Amino acid sequence: MMTLKEYLHSFNITLEAFSRECDIPYTTLTKYVYNNERIPSRNNMKKINKITKGAVSANDFYSTVSEEDWQWRITYERDFSKATEDAKEILGDMDIHPLAFSVVVEMVSQMGIKGVSQFENFLDALKEGNYEKAAKEMRDSRWGKQTPKIADTLSKKMSSAS
Numbered sequence: 709m710m711t712l713k714e715y716l717h718s719f720n721i722t723l724e725a726f727s728r729e730c731d732i733p734y735t736t737l738t739k740y741v742y743n744n745e746r747i748p749s750r751n752n753m754k755k756i757n758k759i760t761k762g763a764v765s766a767n768d769f770y771s772t773v774s775e776e777d778w779q780w781r782i783t784y785e786r787d788f789s790k791a792t793e794d795a796k797e798i799l800g801d802m803d804i805h806p807l808a809f810s811v812v813v814e815m816v817s818q819m820g821i822k823g824v825s826q827f828e829n830f831l832d833a834l835k836e837g838n839y840e841k842a843a844k845e846m847r848d849s850r851w852g853k854q855t856p857k858i859a860d861t862l863s864k865k866m867s868s869a870s
Contacts, residue, residue, distance in 0.1 A: 710760075710763050710764055710768055710781055710782060710785075711741075711764065711768055711769070712737075712740050712741050712756060712760075712764050712768070712769075713741045713742075714782065715760050715763050715764050716741070718782045718785070718786060719786070719789075723737055723738065723741060726759070729759055730752075730755040730756060730758075730759045731755065732748075732752050732755060732756070736752070740752075740756075740769070747766075747769050748766075748769065753765075753766050763781070763785050787817060788813075788817070791813050791814075791816040791817035792813050794816045794820070794821040794824075795809065795812040795813045795815075795816045795824075797821065798812065798816070798821060798824055798825055798831070799812060799831075799834070802834060802835055804834050804837070804869075805839065805869035807865060807866075807868060807869040808834060808839055808842070808866055808869040810865070811846075811862050811865050811866045811869075812824065812834075814862055815827075815846075815851075815862065818855075818858070819851060823851070827845065827846075827849065829841075829845045830842050830845040830846060830849070833845055839866050839867060839869040839870045840867055840870055842866050843863035843864070843866040843867040844863070846859050846862060846863040846866060847859055847860065847863045
């Protein structure tokens with residue numbers, strides 16, 4: 709669970725900027741953030757849920773989850789967002805299958821942007837749209853030998869993008 713206030717704080721988003729992005733009046737949002745008794749309308753909740761990519765849902769306006777659970781979720785969302793942005797940076801303007809992109813995100817979350825950037829043959833295969841070759845490069849890499857179960861799982865996912 710993550711309240712709207714926690715989401716805004718975690719991702720360094722101002723209430724003003726969020727108001728503009730989701731087209732909900734600033735004064736209304738302040739009531740959601742600073743007045744725990746105010747619950748968004750169905751329409752506003754859909755907007756909030758969409759903008760936060762599900763990190764804030766209707767249930768998050770009710771206190772039902774422990775502090776530890778929402779801290780874990782904040783960390784996960786932050787790490788996943790970083791890995792997604794780094795994967796986009798590595799791939800540049802490559803137009804690859806969404807499944808292949810999800811594999812690159814998972815690889816970045818494990819090895820970081822520098823680690824995945826060194827997979828030159830893998831990246832060349834992605835540029836060519838050759839997902840079988842990319843999967844082979846994953847399995848044959850030092851990373852593939854060090855983490856065979858993960859590499860095998862992700863390479864199968866990559867192959868299925870073909």
